[in-house]
Amino acid sequence: MSEKFHVGQGSYDGYGVTVFPVWLESQPLEGFCWKSSHIAVGENAEGASVNNLTVTNTGHRPHIFLEGDIFEGGRQNRVLTRSLVLARGEEREVPVACVEEGRWHGTGDHRGGRRRAPMSVRYDMTNTMSRMNVADVQAADAGTHVQSDVWNRIRQHESTRGAVEGHSLTESMDQADRARNMGTRIKPPTVLPGQRGVLIGIGGHIVAAEFFGNSEGLQSRWDGIISAAHYEAMEAPARRTASWKARDFAASLELTPIGEDFPKPEEFRTPVGPLAISSFALGYGLIHAAVFNGAHPLLAEV
Structure with a gap:
């Protein structure tokens, strides 16, 4: 059964990004941990591999890892390619993609779980x-x-934003954050009571849109979502996205089975264009869903 959405008033930052809060009708999930402080991430013990890391749940509750989470450190920074839940104390090898092509050295440990990869990178995956x-x-x-x-x-981003050492996506994002903080911007929006989702308008x-099993989940990734949106908007027109x-x-999303568990991402043809959707759920409800609008100019194929 598809989720039902209620969209609130958008908040415009003056530089092309409009953020719309979303409330879901389904019951929120309980009993899961979203905190990056309760995980350990490192290179594989049997030997480092570009496209694998080992993650461990060090907390007391089942822990949620989300596609698009960036892990920084180790031999190179990586982005998680799919969402998963780890039981208390569980350790698992997970699939990742490198977002720092020019580095292969460093310690075995990573930080992360709060920073989100830009929408264009996640859309391509x-x-x-x-x-x-x-x-x-699922392999x-x-x-x-x-x-x-x-x-x-990443190379496309560098062609317009400037090359960075090691072709590091995270360094490119950090540079954008530093440049943005030097200017005058409206204070970014915060998560509202009961809010479990967000629609992002750019130009x-x-x-894109993201939805979570509860408000705690959204709050845990909020800063990363907003930062990623600002990064994408660097080349976009400074134009507000209309509420309609x-x-x-949101109405088009309700025509899809979003909220159910998708074994793999799916593309849906909708009245607003082609939507690439990943939807991760357990028997008792939605954990996380991400939606990318393939018709948006920023997501055009490289």
Whole structure:
């Protein structure tokens, strides 16, 4: 059964990004941990691999890891390619893609879980995996299938934002944050009571959306979502996205089975255009869903 969405008033930052809060009708999930402080992430014990890391739940509750989470450190920074839940104390090898092509040295430990990869990078991964079979998407080496997409998108960003040492996506994002903080901006929006989702408009059009099992989940990734949106907006027109576009986007999502568990990402043809959707759920409800608008100019194929 598809989720039902209620879209609130958008907040415009004056530089092209409009953020719309979203409330879901389904019951929020309880009993899960979203905190990055309760995980350990490192290179594989048997030998470091570009497209794999080992993650451990060091907390007392089942822990949620999300596609698009960036892990910084180790031999190079990586991005997680699919969402998963780890039981208390569980350790697992997970699929990742490199977002720092020019470095292969350093310690074995990573930091992360709060920073989110830009929408364009995540769209490329989601779009490619929607054309793969389920076994390959869920395999430990799934990152190998999307690695070239990620590197190509990073090079595209560098062609307009300037090259950075090691072709590091995180350094490029840090540079953008520093430049933005030197200017005058409206204070970014905060998560509202009961809010479990967000629609992101850039340059006058909805580019992406994310939905969570509860408000704690959204709060845990909020700063990363907003930072990633500002990074994407650097090349976009400084134009507010109209509220009716957000409502139409949400109405189109309700025509899809979002909220159910997708074994792999899927693409849906909707009244607002082609939408690439990943939806991760357990028997008792939605954990996380991400939506990318393939018709948005920022997500055009590299």
